[in-house]
Amino acid sequence: MTDFNRLFRERIGFPIDTPITMGNLDNLLELTAASLPFENQCTLTGNLSELNEESLIEKIIHRNEGGLCYDLNGILYLFLKDNNLDVQLIRGAVYVPELNDYSPTGHTHVAILLTDRGERYLVDTGFGGNLPLRPVPLGSTEMKTPTGEFRVKNEQSEFGDYILEMKLKHKDTDWRIGYAFDSAHPVQDVRELNETKRIITEHPGSPFNKKPLVTKVTSTGSMVLTETNFTQWKNGRVTKQEIDSLKFKQLAKEHYNLDIK
Incomplete structure (x- = not known):
């Protein structure tokens, strides 16, 4: 086991010697969400230091911070990959109900695509208060989770080939769009997310560079x-x-x- 693997497990309170499988991924996602807050302190300072494997580990493991989607899903991707799961980072665009449109920041949401036994799942621990806390299968199957109902529909848009829809428990009565994402063009290296970080930090339409x-x-x-x-x-x-x-x-x-x- 690598030092990172052990330290991440300690950070979220997951047993050191337990293999990561589809059977315990629900528990892993709940522990991750409860331990790694979605927060924008670094963004508010205008910090554009390089995002890479080492900086993610330093920020979230050693400095005990949280982060935005590229931080949280970035570190979870590294952990799942280190445990031999078939994962890829993907980009998407968040739908903003107040605008009745997708965010002007474009492809700046980052999530994880996991493949197991030929089936693909959306995994996300960086979507603020909208987390499924479960892997959501691609292909319109409705998932009931502790936080609501979620489904991923195969639907073409300018932002990709799939759309995540949700009905949050105690909040939504109808299905609404969470974000569109592109499964066909995964991120090849976490360092590619530096452009996402720059846009979120500097774009006037970013919701995360104004208030804590x-x-x-x-x-x-x-x-x-x-x-x-x-x-x-x-x-x-x-x-x-x-x-x-x-x-x-x-x-x-x-x-x-x-x-x-």
Whole structure:
């Protein structure tokens, strides 16, 4: 076992000696989501340091941080690959309901395509509060998960050949588009994601370069922390608390184990 393999397992609380299989991937995804927060602190600083295997391990394993989709799915991809799973990184475009269109940042969502016994699955631990916490099969099969219902439809768009749709538990009554993605042109190396990082950091249409955001998803709900509010969904009940900058830092440490400068 590599040092990275062991350290990632320790970071999320997954047993050191247990092989990673399709049978325990659900548990792995829940632990990953609960341990690695979706957050944009580095993006807010304008940090454009190179994204590569070493920097991902330094950021998420050694500095105990979370990150955005390219960080979280980047590190999970490296871990799954290190455990001999057949995985590829893919790019997609997030649908923005307020715009009634896809994000102006284009192909800047990063997820994972996993192949097992000839079947392909979408795996995503970097989609904010919208995580399935399960591998979602490609081909319109509806998946019921702890966070809602998800399906991946084979549908051509300018952003690829598939679309993820979802109905989040206690939030959505109808299916809605999460993102479109391209399964035919996978990312060959995590360093290719530096362009994605640059766009998310600099593009005026990026939702992540303006205000702080920290999100975590669990099997019972989710929690979202902004500079003004802390909102928790748990078993269908919502609580919302107004906060200031000092409380923001306290809650980031208490609920996400993040040290905010």
